[in-house]
Amino acid sequence: MTIASFAFELIARQGRARAGVIHTPHGPILTPIFAPVGTQATVKAVTPAQLEEHGVTLVLSNTYHLYLRPGAELIAELGGLHRFMSWPHPILTDSGGFQVFSLSENRRVDDEGVTFRSHIDGSLHRLTPEIAIEVQEKLGADIIMAFDECAPPYDRAYNERALERTHRWAERCLKAKTRSDQALFGIVQGGIFLDLREQSARFLTGLGFPGYAIGGLSVGETKAEMHAVLELVDGLLPEDKPRYLMGVGTPQDIINGILRGVDMFDCVLPTRLARHHAAMTRTGRLNMMNAAYARDSRPIDPECTCYTCRHFTRAYLRHLIVAREMLAATLLSIHNITTLITLVSEARSAILAGRFEQFAAEFFAAQETLPS
Incomplete structure (x- = not known):
């Protein structure tokens, strides 16, 4: 995987479990890795120094929330997200897709993007793949996510439509990306439907992303269904690129994910609990x-x-x-x-x-x- 200042080394493997190093502009990430979530440029109730003291090397921040408040332009003006939140280590930002689609009655999806109302003040906003990339480039995280459509795990028709949009939007995200010091990950979707997951993994790997996320899990499906998806995509995603299971953070799910080839995890669970x-x-x-x-x-x-x-x-x-x-x-x-x-x-x-x-x-x- 070659991007300016970004590379992945697969160092060891036992079965499907992998140990590696992700090199980023803000330092190495030893995998497997768990990233605490700093939704609004802060891991709730914990200082950056406390995170460092306890071995945290990667945090996640949320594009949707930072886009609404204080705004990506302001963060860029103040030196980017690393300086803004005083975190000198790697940062990952999600695309905002999950939060937008969680708004349910307050958003409208079309092939170009999503129109939604802010949960803060009801103001009207528009997110497209191009805007999602622009916002993440202004935030300046080391790893950024493609804009995708999250679908209910058991709704086949919805997942088929969402998958088509996710794939088109992934192509648009790649085209919109301009910064060479950020690694853009594609997101494999498809609910619990293994044929859709296979279609998604094959399509996205064909686009040559430097890393791949697995989205749409831990959203109501059974553990057996989650494991089946992970086992499938493990055999389809490139060995020489990191795999990131989004939004999963119980000890049991982490070990089960590592057993099935996952390198990266994040979740709000530890601070929420x-x-x-x-x-x-x-x-x-x-x-x-x-x-x-x-x-x-x-x-x-x-x-x-x-x-x-x-x-x-x-x-x-x-x-x-x-x-x-x-x-x-x-x-x-x-x-x-x-x-x-x-x-x-x-x-x-x-x-x-x-x-x-x-x-x-x-x-x-x-x-x-x-x-x-």
Whole structure:
């Protein structure tokens, strides 16, 4: 894969699991990788320094939200997204497609693009493939996404129409792209329909994108259906280019994705759960509001080395939650993000050591015993 300052090295593989390095203008990304989501140019409740301290090397920001507020022009004027949010490491921006199509009654789709009303003030806006690329170029992320149409996973007719638009829009995105220091990924769609997924993967790989995302999963389909799609596209996407599973972030889904050839993951889950008083562990979630933790002097996870687990007890975290202190969201977010960062780091080490299948087997065996 050759783009200015962008390249992917596949270093090791065990089965379909892969370990590699994505080189970007803002530094390397060791894969497999999990990226916390910084929707509005911030990972909620966590500072950039805290992210760095806990091993985060890639964050995702949202084109739709930044386009509406504060505006791509303003961010470009202030030096681009890296400077604006004080994050010197790689950034990925999505195209805004998922958010636009989530607006349901407040948007209208045609072959040229999407007209929608802002969720903020109801103002009318228009996004096309060309505008989506223009906005992302102004934001200045290292990895950007093609504008695609997300369809309900079980609606065959809708998926057929959306797939045709997604493919035409992918061609238009490639044509509109002008910056050589950004890598544009195509997005494989097609719902749960394997023939449509195959059609999408074959068409997009023919366009020669430097990387490929897999969209439209973790949106209501079963785990078996998700796995079937991943297993199919794993055999169709180029070995020498990164694969990115969009919007997936439970420990179980991450390990299942790595087993099926996925390199990159992102999700709002760790920070969203933190704001709802939940702590992630590899084997389940703890409701830190539970009265059972009122006098619990243990950390969330005795094996976790994050700042939260090194310094604070479950009792203290529950106290913060009950007292409605903002620090609770920060400490839980740090722990939840670290849980996923540590998981993918250990998965990478296991692949490099040729023992990932054993690592995965031990991980899933531990699911039988949830933490107390």
